[in-house]
Amino acid sequence: xxxxxxxxxxxxxxxxxxxxxxxxxxxxxxxxxxxxxxxxxxxxxxxxxxxxxxxxxxxxxxxxxxxxxxxxxxxxxxxxxxxxxxxxxxxxxxxxxxxxxxxxxxxxxxxxxxxxxxxxxxxxxxxxxxxxxxxxxxxxxxxxxxxxxxxxxxxxxxxxxxxxxxxxxxxxxxxxxxxxxxxxxxxxxxxxxxxxxxxxxxxxxxxxxxxxxxxxxxxxxxxxxxxxxxxxxxxxxxxxxxxxxxxxxxxxxxxxxxxxxxxxxxxxxxxxxxx
Amino acid sequence: xxxxxxxxxxxxxxxxxxxxxxxxxxxxxxxxxxxxxxxxxxxxxxxxxxxxxxxxxxxxxxxxxxxxxxxxxxxxxxxxxxxxxxxxxxxxxxxxxxxxxxxxxxxxxxxxxxxxxxxxxxxxxxxxxxxxxxxxxxxxxxxxxxxxxxxxxxxxxxxxxxxxxxxxxxxxxxxxxxxxxxxxxxxxxxxxxxxxxxxxxxxxxxxxxxxxxxxxxxxxxxxxxxxxxxxxxxxxxxxxxxxxxxxxxxxxxxxxxxxxxxxxxxxxxxxxxxx
Numbered sequence: 108x109x110x111x112x113x114x115x116x117x118x119x120x121x122x123x124x125x126x127x128x129x130x131x132x133x134x135x136x137x138x139x140x141x142x143x144x145x146x147x148x149x150x151x152x153x154x155x156x157x158x159x160x161x162x163x164x165x166x167x168x169x170x171x172x173x174x175x176x177x178x179x180x181x182x183x184x185x186x187x188x189x190x191x192x193x194x195x196x197x198x199x200x201x202x203x204x205x206x207x208x209x210x211x212x213x214x215x216x217x218x219x220x221x222x223x224x225x226x227x228x229x230x231x232x233x234x235x236x237x238x239x240x241x242x243x244x245x246x247x248x249x250x251x252x253x254x255x256x257x258x259x260x261x262x263x264x265x266x267x268x269x270x271x272x273x274x275x276x277x278x279x280x281x282x283x284x285x286x287x288x289x290x291x292x293x294x295x296x297x298x299x300x301x302x303x304x305x306x307x308x309x310x311x312x313x314x315x316x317x318x319x320x321x322x323x324x325x326x327x328x329x330x331x332x333x334x335x336x337x338x339x340x341x342x343x344x345x346x347x348x349x350x351x352x353x354x355x356x357x358x359x360x361x362x363x364x365x366x367x368x369x370x371x372x373x374x375x376x377x378x379x380x381x382x
Numbered sequence: 383x384x385x386x387x388x389x390x391x392x393x394x395x396x397x398x399x400x401x402x403x404x405x406x407x408x409x410x411x412x413x414x415x416x417x418x419x420x421x422x423x424x425x426x427x428x429x430x431x432x433x434x435x436x437x438x439x440x441x442x443x444x445x446x447x448x449x450x451x452x453x454x455x456x457x458x459x460x461x462x463x464x465x466x467x468x469x470x471x472x473x474x475x476x477x478x479x480x481x482x483x484x485x486x487x488x489x490x491x492x493x494x495x496x497x498x499x500x501x502x503x504x505x506x507x508x509x510x511x512x513x514x515x516x517x518x519x520x521x522x523x524x525x526x527x528x529x530x531x532x533x534x535x536x537x538x539x540x541x542x543x544x545x546x547x548x549x550x551x552x553x554x555x556x557x558x559x560x561x562x563x564x565x566x567x568x569x570x571x572x573x574x575x576x577x578x579x580x581x582x583x584x585x586x587x588x589x590x591x592x593x594x595x596x597x598x599x600x601x602x603x604x605x606x607x608x609x610x611x612x613x614x615x616x617x618x619x620x621x622x623x624x625x626x627x628x629x630x631x632x633x634x635x636x637x638x639x640x641x642x643x644x645x646x647x648x649x650x651x652x653x654x655x656x657x
Binding site for chain 2: 121127157162206207208221224246254261266274
């Protein structure tokens with residue numbers, strides 16, 4: 108007799124998969140964990156796949172062969188994605204969020220473990236079928252979103268730092284012109300932070316002129332990196348001529364300045380001409 | 383007839399709970415999601431609890447009453463915890479990790495989505511039964527660990543920043559003396575980043591003299607915050623007289639300096655006299 112009943116095994120398999128998104132877990136692993144035959148595990152996985160996909164909780168892929176196993180793909184259903192982004196837009200249009208100087212206060216959202224988890228899942232979902240090696244971001248406010256994206260892609264995070272810190276050994280640095288303030292800034296990465304020739308995505312919370320993203324791209328050139336995509340939570344509509352062409356925002360912030368009395372922020376839909 | 387079979391319902395419940403640690407999910411929610419009677423859901427939850435706890439994947443608590451529901455408590459089993467910290471110690475004792483100046487390279491671990499997930503779960507587990515409102519950290523390297531701790535506690539993150547940034551509105555700043563370099567540093571928090579009188583924990587990657595942690599504590603006093611605990615991934619053994627008394631490291635780094643040829647890093651066990 109097997110130690111765990113079918114419904115217990117299914118629960119356990121789903122728990123392990125949910126805790127390890129985008130990672131192949133072998134049938135052998137489950138077989139040992141649950142002291143069950145591989146044939147039983149294989150049947151359990153079929154139920155797991157049906158359940159997860161029917162409830163639109165993501166996808167489950169099986170990998171056959173000697174190192175066969177199963178992988179949970181954390182993609183949000185399109186309507187859930189839209190609904191969540193709409194919800195964020197509504198939250199952000201609160202007039203109390205206008206900060207003197209013409210800024211938008213959204214730190215509560217990008218530091219909220221619940222929101223950031225879903226934002227990370229959305230961004231990860233956009234790259235889940237590309238073979239990404241690292242998720243790159245710039246300190247500071249982009250880190251939580253980038254971290255959650257990295258978690259759902261099951262890839263390491265790389266954090267570009269301002270200035271030139273000493274405690275990470277040899278670093279590669281470049282200077283760039285910040286689009287917003289037209290000042291020269293130094294950014295750097297430890298030499299050992301990513302392997303030469305890696306494929307990466309860049310994730311950040313906000314894009315205005317695109318100067319920071321361009322700076323990161325130029326720094327990554329020193330590592331012969333291939334940038335597969337740039338995702339930002341919010342892009343401001345102005346300036347229309349950004350230093351970066353190909354990027355994917357979740358939301359567009361319409362013109363906001365020190366005199367603004369209302370905030371207009373809308374979901375960005377692929378193919379929109381707003382950019 | 384019910385739409386989902388019992389084993390599918392159990393799988394779905396575990397998925398939702400795993401995705402929302404430390405959060406009460408109502409029976410009503412599951413009842414609607416799975417179009418099943420609350421009595422069936424209640425029976426399913428009993429199996430969920432048994433499975434999760436027997437496999438030492440955490441705890442499952444039920445909340446009775448009108449707003450009754452179920453909560454997943456992400457506590458790592460003690461032996462898993464010890465084994466994981468041992469594994470990190472072994473990784474960190476690689477001599478190639480000594481950086482000129484007497485520093486230890488560990489960025490790969492704290493930026494690895496897999497390691498940081500488990501570190502966050504361990505730290506969260508230490509405070510799961512305390513009523514924490516926020517997880518506070520200092521930019522930059524502590525953020526991924528703090529973010530994952532916040533995720534497992536289901537609480538917002540608060541990031542203390544160096545200097546005085548302008549885009550978050552009114553900020554509260556203090557100056558403190560960095561224990562390491564004896565220089566005066568300014569750190570700040572936006573006024574609206576946490577509510578007056580909140581209970582918090584402080585999470586960081588490294589502690590040497592404790593100056594940074596003391597700086598954070600002093601800044602938090604301006605918000606009448608109650609600090610319920612300070613957790614760090616690594617504390618260096620020297621200096622023995624730190625500016626902070628009550629803190630909880632996962633690992634202790636024995637004396638490391640520019641002449642060191644080997645790294646000694648050991649797990650910290652509660653009650654150890656090493657500190």
